[in-house]
Amino acid sequence: MMRTPYLIAGATGDWEVVMGLEVHAQVASRSKLFSGASTAFGADPNTHVSLVDAALPGMLPVLNRFCVEQAIRTGLGLNAAINLMSRFDRKNYFYPDLPQGYQISQYKHPIVGEGAIEVEADDGYVFTVGIERLHLEQDAGKSIHDLDPNATFVDLNRSGVALMEIVSRPDIRSPAEAAAYVKKLRSILIALGTCDGDMEKGNLRADVNVSVRRPGAPYGTRCEIKNVNSFRFIMQAAEYEARRQIAILEDGGQIDQETRLYNAEKGETRSMRSKEDAHDYRYFPDPDLLPLVLDAAFVEKIRASLPELPDQKRARFIAQYGLKDYDAGVIAADADKSAFFEKVAAGRDARLAANWVTQELFGYLNKEGLDLSASPVSAEQLGGLVDLIANATISGKIAKEVFARMIASGEAADVIVEREGLRQVTDTGAIEAVVDAIIAANPAQVDQVRAQRAQGHEKPKALGWFVGQIMKESGGKANPQAVNEILLKKLGL
Ligand code: MN
Numbered sequence: 001m002m003r004t005p006y007l008i009a010g011a012t013g014d015w016e017v018v019m020g021l022e023v024h025a026q027v028a029s030r031s032k033l034f035s036g037a038s039t040a041f042g043a044d045p046n047t048h049v050s051l052v053d054a055a056l057p058g059m060l061p062v063l064n065r066f067c068v069e070q071a072i073r074t075g076l077g078l079n080a081a082i083n084l085m086s087r088f089d090r091k092n093y094f095y096p097d098l099p100q101g102y103q104i105s106q107y108k109h110p111i112v113g114e115g116a117i118e119v120e121a122d123d124g125y126v127f128t129v130g131i132e133r134l135h136l137e138q139d140a141g142k143s144i145h146d147l148d149p150n151a152t153f154v155d156l157n158r159s160g161v162a163l164m165e166i167v168s169r170p171d172i173r174s175p176a177e178a179a180a181y182v183k184k185l186r187s188i189l190i191a192l193g194t195c196d197g198d199m200e201k202g203n204l205r206a207d208v209n210v211s212v213r214r215p216g217a218p219y220g221t222r223c224e225i226k227n228v229n230s231f232r233f234i235m236q237a238a239e240y241e242a243r244r245q246i247a248i249l250e251d252g253g254q255i256d257q258e259t260r261l262y263n264a265e266k267g268e269t270r271s272m273r274s275k276e277d278a279h280d281y282r283y284f285p286d287p288d289l290l291p292l293v294l295d296a297a298f299v300e301k302i303r304a305s306l307p308e309l310p311d312q313k314r315a316r317f318i319a320q321y322g323l324k325d326y327d328a329g330v331i332a333a334d335a336d337k338s339a340f341f342e343k344v345a346a347g348r349d350a351r352l353a354a355n356w357v358t359q360e361l362f363g364y365l366n367k368e369g370l371d372l373s374a375s376p377v378s379a380e381q382l383g384g385l386v387d388l389i390a391n392a393t394i395s396g397k398i399a400k401e402v403f404a405r406m407i408a409s410g411e412a413a414d415v416i417v418e419r420e421g422l423r424q425v426t427d428t429g430a431i432e433a434v435v436d437a438i439i440a441a442n443p444a445q446v447d448q449v450r451a452q453r454a455q456g457h458e459k460p461k462a463l464g465w466f467v468g469q470i471m472k473e474s475g476g477k478a479n480p481q482a483v484n485e486i487l488l489k490k491l492g493l
Helices: 065-077 175-192 231-250 296-304 310-321 325-332 335-345 350-368 379-390 396-409 413-420 428-441 443-454 461-473 480-491
Strands: 007-010 013-026 089-092 102-105 115-120 126-138 142-148 151-155 162-168 204-213 223-228 258-263 268-274
Touching: 007 231, 013 175, 013 231, 065 126, 065 162, 065 175, 065 296, 102 126, 115 175, 175 204, 175 231, 175 310, 204 231, 223 231, 223 268, 231 258, 231 268, 310 325, 310 335, 310 350, 325 335, 325 350, 335 350, 335 379, 350 379, 350 396, 379 396, 379 413, 396 413, 428 461, 428 480, 443 461, 443 480, 461 480
Parallel strands: 223 258
Antiparallel strands: 007 013, 013 162, 013 204, 089 102, 115 126, 126 162, 142 151, 204 223, 258 268
């Protein structure tokens, strides 16, 4: 499918939305970027704070090798260049939850350079998003405003936790594409094991840059919406922001480059501060840290250890199991879904397995808002159901009933089929008796079928009516192929 332009109709014509994202992904590391303090979530305030994290005088940061490896791993997973020389800089600004008075980040020389990823849009097309860079930096602490009416407290547990800031090119053209991009990025990070992708805990959050322009015109001035931490909020914030900018421009105004905050309750963005340029931060190389020089062999060793990534998995599912592109993409994007599917498909008709996994099971879980880990039907049980369809013990229609009972009772498919007597009837004698009875009771329809056939209709409409009646009479259990053959024979067609 083609990428269709997403245009917003204004009072004076159409507008195109241009977006680029800066995603902050917390490195899945048990200790911080420059200290040995724990990164465990949910601890009592200020219990995971070393002298370095509190920025006490005389402290010296020591780079965490594991975090460096995770950044390289991520860069390789984003098909990006790894820079064998990178450097840590001080980004100076004052904020109550930043005790150093500067953030250690990478400015001129990030550890990861340019890359690109392929993103599947919900509409079924694929687009490419360029990655400008990935750099390592420290997270800040947290100000707590709601414990005391007259005071603000600060919790430094998160101060110094390692973040990978992943900066995209402005290649995103709609709010839905922005969400699809973050989804894809998240699935790559989870597959790599470099970030747990837990957006509720703030371990993956996006700064969303939005501008608008007339289709094909140069880029407009952008605004950045800070720290958006759900797919839905990314879409809502971007849509609101684009429309806000369009209204200003159509009113003859101009967009001020600024940083804005999204208020999810009101569904609005509001101004936080006018956007700083890089020179406002007075970046300079951190004199406490040597440049980070990597050995090419070290990078290659990490490359050799990469797991199968979602895109590779998708390609394999298409080649190995003959899955449709879209189904393969949906399953491959999620490690748990992939493992579940491969268990169901093992030694079975893979397309049939994929249909049951994606349409029926995932459909049910989505509707109920359940995670796959909470599925009432295991991969083994679903495989058992697929077996019964494949060996013609039950029809696909009866299988849906059986599936509903499996969900309700947690029983295996064969147990339900035997107890409820749901086996498909292939015994021709039993089917013949039903066919005879229905033909005898409906002479008018018999005449109709014969008349339609005489008029040259290869498949008379009235024939379908008979099939329906017979299936109904058999409780849906008659083998449809046998019904057709017997019916034609009895009608003398
Ligand atoms: Mn940052």
